[in-house]
Amino acid sequence: MILTLVGVSYGTLDSSARRARGVGADIMVRPPGSSILGLSTAPMTDKLLDFVAQQPDVAAVTGMAVQPLSGFGSITGVDLNSFSRMSGGFHFLAGGPFQADQDVIVDEYYAREKRLHVGDNLTLMNHQWRVAGVFESGKLARICVKLPVLQTLMGNPHRLSLIYVKADSSDHIQEVLNNLREKMKGYPIYTMEEFTSQLTVNSVGLLRNFIDVVIGVAVVVGFIVVFMGMYTAVLERTREIGILKAVGGSSGFILNLLVRETLLLSILGTIVGIGLTYGAKALLEATFPSSLTEEIVYSWWPISGGIAIAGSLLGVIVPAVKAVKQDVTEALSYE
Amino acid sequence: MSEEPLIHISNLYKTYHVGDVDVHALQGVDLDVQKGEFVSVVGASGSGKSTLFNVLGGLTSPTSGTAKIDGKDLAGLSNRERTELRKKKVGFVFQKYNLLPTLTAEDNIRIVQYIGDRGQTFSAEFKQVLSVLGIADRMKHKPRALSGGQQQRVAIARAIVNEPAILLADEPTGNLDSQNSLAVLELLKDLNERLGQTILMITHNDEAAAFASRKIRMLDGRVV
Secondary structure (H helix, E strand, C coil): CHHHHHHHHHHHHHHHHHHHHCCCCCEEECCCCCCCCCCCCCCEECHHHHHHHCCCCEEEEEEEEEEECCCCCEEEEECHHHHHHHHCCCCEEEECCCCCCCEEEEEHHHHHHHCCCCCCEEEECCEEEEEEEEECCCCCCCEEEEHHHHHHHHCCCCEECEEEEEECCHHHHHHHHHHHHHHCCCCCEEEHHHHHHHCCCCCCHHHHHHHHHHHHHHHHHHHHHHHHHHHHHHHHCHHHHHHHHHCCCCHHHHHHHHHHHHHHHHHHHHHHHHHHHHHHHHHHHHHCCCCCCCCCCCCHHHHHHHHHHHHHHHHHHHHHHHHHHCCHHHHHCCC | CCCCCCEEEEEEEEEEEECCEEEEEEEEEEEEECCCCEEEEECCCCCCHHHHHHHHCCCCCCCEEEEEECCEECCCCCHHHHHHHHHHCEEEECCCCCCCCCCCHHHHHHHHHHHCCCCCCCCHHHHHHHHHHCCHHHCCCCHHHCCHHHHHHHHHHHHHCCCCCEEEEECCCCCCCHHHHHHHHHHHHHHHHHHCCEEEEEECCHHHHCCCCEEEEEECCEEC
16 A cells, blocks of 8 residues: 555656656746746747747747646647657657647656547536647647637636746756846746756645545554454464463564564565555556556565554564463463 | 372362452372373363363463472473473364364374474384374375264374373364264274383263273362
8 A cells, every 4th residue: 555655756756857857948037926836727828939939049939828637637739849849849649739729738657548549529627628639748738729729718828837948958957047147037937957856756745745634544554453453363372372382382473473474474474565555556547547546665565564563563472471470370371 | 119100180270260260170180190191181061171181281280289290290380381381292183173274184293293393203013003094095184074983083092192291182073973083092002012102081971981091080279
């Protein structure tokens, strides 16, 4: 449970970072007052595009509007011409770019999850769309429509959520950044490197807290399960423990047996748990390929193993002590 | 000078406290058992046989009196000392066999050998004993795959693997049919005669008691 939840948290953020890198931009401009990671609608005027494009060392500029959808997704309004100049354009697996205003293009994972094909209809934001193309995942977003169409639907014509900037050379990124920060005071402006590095579990405070709570719940639940399991096991094996005591088994010997058994069980449980995360990953990829992405987070293997071992050892102490203190004659008469 | 008895019991009392009631299970037992003897203890239910078994086996401590095994007084022994007594001096055969169900017959014996600090390999002599007991070819089976008689023979092998000073058998034929009962009793007698194993067998059956070289009777917590 812990490994799967951590994997989903890491995986979802990492896939967002991969898509952001796929834009091909060097710098991102966000609306004033927005955080580096917070979703925004479209509060920036599109006149800024010309302003930014005229700055020295700027090779390409493109603006986006982003509208969050229910659940994990969002829909992105994109200007295909400027986006293609910056990123090289989408690689279509089926169909092609949107032609009409009601056209939408989706990435392969979203198409697979929703079983969409070119020509299918799709309802988003109470609006009927036609799937014009399915593109290879890893660029920008999962669902894209024409920028002006989305701006109108959002009630924010000529407004942008994001501006991506490409410098004419990687040596000039810092100069472009400094220049934009100087001239666009109040606008959060980051390099893409800064942005993607912030897409980590530790950078997203709410996610960090969420994971802490989940781990806490998992530890408590795991502890109770192990405690009750071991307690029941000791009760069921009262007679066996009595036999071992009758034949000269010391308290240390019996405790040793119980602890070793618990260690073995928790290690096996951890291995099975790790195996199950692969199963969960495959299941998520088959069921929700576009919304939930799970990564195998190897660094959490020893942590989750430690939690399992510590929880089970704590859980075995009380029944183990109870077992070794038990009167032999009572234990032997246990049915 | 006569030889010191292996078991020396003098004026032994054991009282259990059951709620507000005191149950006087042993009320001044006197008994000596010499090394190499096969003694049966008979008596009706509640006569104190099992309590005597528990005291001699170090499973419970006496209330007062003297109970010595091989010169060691059981009165006032700590838990650790009673564990050592069970490990080194006493072997048990129970009515319900009390084999560990998850282990094979061989492992049931080996674990007791391991607890007794005597390694994990059977000596040639012990393998001979297994043959005499007729279970040499059943060693890899778990208790559920063995008949009652076979389980009791495994229990006997387990009881003597560490060469204890005394073998305590509590109703060893209580769960067996007459044919298996006879076989087990003959085996106990054979072990006594062949190996000189001291045996104290508790039974309510006079026919079983007849296999012993000496029979004592208990009534109301005393030897009569």
